[in-house]
Amino acid sequence: MKTELVTTLKRQATRIIGDLRAEKVPVMITEHGKPAAYLVDVESFEANEKRMKLLEGLARGEKAFSEGRILSNLEAKKKMSRWLK
Incomplete structure (x- = not known):
């Protein structure tokens, strides 16, 4: 599983979603160092x-x-x- 900061998601959403589609690997989004959400294809x-x-x-x-x-x-x-x- 990949991990990304919420600020990275804000700045690079297109790349993160593209990687998610291609790799089918869930992405944990962290906020203030704690898990906040998961992105899945x-x-x-x-x-x-x-x-x-x-x-x-x-x-x-x-x-x-x-x-x-x-x-x-x-x-x-x-x-x-x-x-x-």
Whole structure:
């Protein structure tokens, strides 16, 4: 991961974003010596968003299972029939 000062980002945003697009390496932006933000390329950001949605769905499913909220295959097919046509 690269690190850049917020003042460098202000002065060289075009170069930093160009490097980010080319190298696909996140950039940590620091302000007063402390992390303030991360810059990531669009493809990586969108892929991470998809991963998070999938993981959230899995977590909901695991919670439902642990709470005993489960259906048989036949019950699930009946409930989902409107989407499985």
